[in-house]
Amino acid sequence: EAQVTQNPRYLITVTGKKLTVTCSQNMNHEYMSWYRQDPGLGLRQIYYSMNVEVTDKGDVPEGYKVSRKEKRNFPLILESPSPNQTSLYFCASSWGTTSPAFFGQGTRLTVV
């Protein structure tokens, strides 16, 4: 079954404690991206990757890092989380921006 898997689904952490949210897709897609969703602001792109070892900033990259060492995986790293990074995060994959995006189930992150 074609899917995008994110883990964890829920995470509560403290300010400054490094964390990683994993994302994996089984469709051999080249394009992967991370979004955060906040009430009234829709989906805002954090980072995207057009292929292995090729990543670039989206619209709200501050405080986040990503890596793309393998085609299937695209982890999101928060080196020093802050409360303003409390949000719902989605990973997505596709063949590119002109093809449908498949989203993971989401990760609800709370930073206290």
Added chain:
Amino acid sequence: GQQVMQIPQYQHVQEGEDFTTYCNSSTTLSNIQWYKQRPGGHPVFLIQLVKSGEVKKQKRLTFQFGEAKKNSSLHITATQTTDVGTYFCAGPGAAGNKLTFGGGTRVLVKP
């Protein structure tokens, strides 16, 4: 940078009525995509429009791409409770490397 705006932000609809939600981009789009997110769920792809003036239908949903390829609309007829959710439009930037989403229209249906 590119901006994608959706109106209205909220839409309260009586069951059985029709409504339309609109999407406007600050730049010309090569294509526009629509997604639906059910409450507590993740966005799910609905449809993609590519051609100027294109109209596509999915049962009670009608999607249209503007002639100038800068705007789009989603019209739902005879709204049902299953239509509840947030509808997003999205389009790629000029360089084709970023997919920008609108703020979404949250649809609430009154039975």
